[in-house]
Amino acid sequence: xxxxxxxxxxxxxxxxxxxxxxxxxxxxxxxxxxxxxxxxxxxxxxxxxxxxxxxxxxxxxxxxxxxxxxxxxxxxxxxxxxxxxxxxxxxxxxxxxxxxxxxxxxxxxxxxxxxxxxxxxxxxxxxxxxxxxxxxxxxxxxxxxxxxxxxxxxxxxxxxxxxxxxxxxxxxxxxxxxxxxxxxxxxxxxxxxxxxxxxxxxxxxxxxxxxxx
Amino acid sequence: xxxxxxxxxxxxxxxxxxxxxxxxxxxxxxxxxxxxxxxxxxxxxxxxxxxxxxxxxxxxxxxxxxxxxxxxxxxxxxxxxxxxxxxxxxxxxxxxxxxxxxxxxxxxxxxxxxxxxxxxxxxxxxxxxxxxxxxxxxxxxxxxxxxxxxxxxxxxxxxxxxxxxxxxxxxxxxxxxxxxxxxxxxxxxxxxxxxxxxxxxxxxxxxxxxxxxxxxxxxxxxxxx
Numbered sequence: 001x002x003x004x005x006x007x008x009x010x011x012x013x014x015x016x017x018x019x020x021x022x023x024x025x026x027x028x029x030x031x032x033x034x035x036x037x038x039x040x041x042x043x044x045x046x047x048x049x050x051x052x053x054x055x056x057x058x059x060x061x062x063x064x065x066x067x068x069x070x071x072x073x074x075x076x077x078x079x080x081x082x083x084x085x086x087x088x089x090x091x092x093x094x095x096x097x098x099x100x101x102x103x104x105x106x107x108x109x110x111x112x113x114x115x116x117x118x119x120x121x122x123x124x125x126x127x128x129x130x131x132x133x134x135x136x137x138x139x140x141x142x143x144x145x146x147x148x149x150x151x152x153x154x155x156x157x158x159x160x161x162x163x164x165x166x167x168x169x170x171x172x173x174x175x176x177x178x179x180x181x182x183x184x185x186x187x188x189x190x191x192x193x194x195x196x197x198x199x200x201x202x203x204x205x206x207x208x209x210x211x212x213x
Numbered sequence: 214x215x216x217x218x219x220x221x222x223x224x225x226x227x228x229x230x231x232x233x234x235x236x237x238x239x240x241x242x243x244x245x246x247x248x249x250x251x252x253x254x255x256x257x258x259x260x261x262x263x264x265x266x267x268x269x270x271x272x273x274x275x276x277x278x279x280x281x282x283x284x285x286x287x288x289x290x291x292x293x294x295x296x297x298x299x300x301x302x303x304x305x306x307x308x309x310x311x312x313x314x315x316x317x318x319x320x321x322x323x324x325x326x327x328x329x330x331x332x333x334x335x336x337x338x339x340x341x342x343x344x345x346x347x348x349x350x351x352x353x354x355x356x357x358x359x360x361x362x363x364x365x366x367x368x369x370x371x372x373x374x375x376x377x378x379x380x381x382x383x384x385x386x387x388x389x390x391x392x393x394x395x396x397x398x399x400x401x402x403x404x405x406x407x408x409x410x411x412x413x414x415x416x417x418x419x420x421x422x423x424x425x426x427x428x429x430x431x432x433x434x435x436x437x438x
Binding site: 124140145157159 | 384385388420435437
């Protein structure tokens with residue numbers, strides 16, 4: 001099952017590469033640099049999915065005390081941090097040629113950086129507690145607070161400063177994206193979600209084996 | 214014993230211990246004074262530059278003092294094996310959190326008031342005119358800082374590398390509070406009316422409500438260990 005998921009994710013990523021580099025047209029203003037989007041946007045969507053699962057796993061663990069939920073939360077957090085890191089790095093590489101700077105304290109960049117820091121703290125906390133039961137409880141409290149804090153961070157940073165274009169995909173208006181670009185993005189998003197699912201099932205398996213020893 | 218009474222007992226105990234030992238207040242006040250000196254040295258004697266950086270420095274000072282003060286809130290319990298006593302308290306454990314939170318707020322407020330006055334004197338800022346709205350920002354900021362700080366302190370007290378982990382967990386969560394309080398303080402010091410910072414105050418109040426609620430709901434899970 002997991003192995004099949006891995007192959008599916010690999011196929012998806014190949015299809016994503018083909019769609020991003022072959023099928024999708026060159027963007028008129030930015031040129032080929034724009035193709036970073038096919039990595040950048042699916043990464044951040046995957047990270048959101050991961051942190052959503054951390055919240056879910058944390059609440060469910062405190063309610064049921066089944067170790068499985070804690071493994072889900074911990075594994076999802078690790079992969080979420082990975083994809084948030086990818087988002088920040090790919091965004092920086094995209095920002096340099098288009099905005100002229102690697103980093104700027106724009107609202108969305110800042111809130112992504114804060115998100116990254118919150119979950120790195122979460123992982124550090126997990127790393128410092130040996131007893132799985134206590135680790136689960138403490139991590140769940142931080143996981144819940146961290147997730148519920150996301151909208152507060154979002155608004156505070158938005159009011160603080162507002163360079164990044166507003167979200168085009170998740171916004172309320174119909175998307176102004178060219179259909180071919182939209183399709184390439186969709187293929188990559190599906191591929192990243194499959195990759196996430198593969199990583200997650202592998203990581204949960206490892207966590208389960210770790211606790212047995 | 215009612216819920217309020219249990220919260221009160223914890224609050225009273227903490228203040229009494231602090232009044233008799235003066236352990237934290239003295240050290241924190243001296244620490245704040247040192248911070249003032251260091252900020253001055255770091256930024257140089259240029260008054261305009263200091264004035265521009267003032268709100269940020271002020272809140273950075275509060276947060277650093279909070280890191281030291283709040284991080285210790287459960288140390289006495291751990292060192293003297295009172296943790297078991299807290300755990301054996303009958304009824305809803307969130308009363309303990311509420312009492313601790315109130316105690317921490319009082320301690321932090323005391324330190325902050327002294328720090329603000331010292332800032333006013335050393336940097337020659339008129340703090341008297343915007344005193345009332347400033348007090349509101351201060352109160353809202355302190356509750357938010359203490360709410361998360363108390364919860365995380367209870368957690369990290371049980372963990373090795375406690376001194377390191379507490380700031381690593383607390384600081385990123387405090388970003389919205391820092392942005393809101395610094396922006397509001399800046400506007401108030403520039404003489405803008407309270408209505409201009411209403412959105413920040415609403416954000417602070419909302420964040421406080423969220424943090425305190427999460428603290429009340431999750432504290433019993435933290436206390437178990």
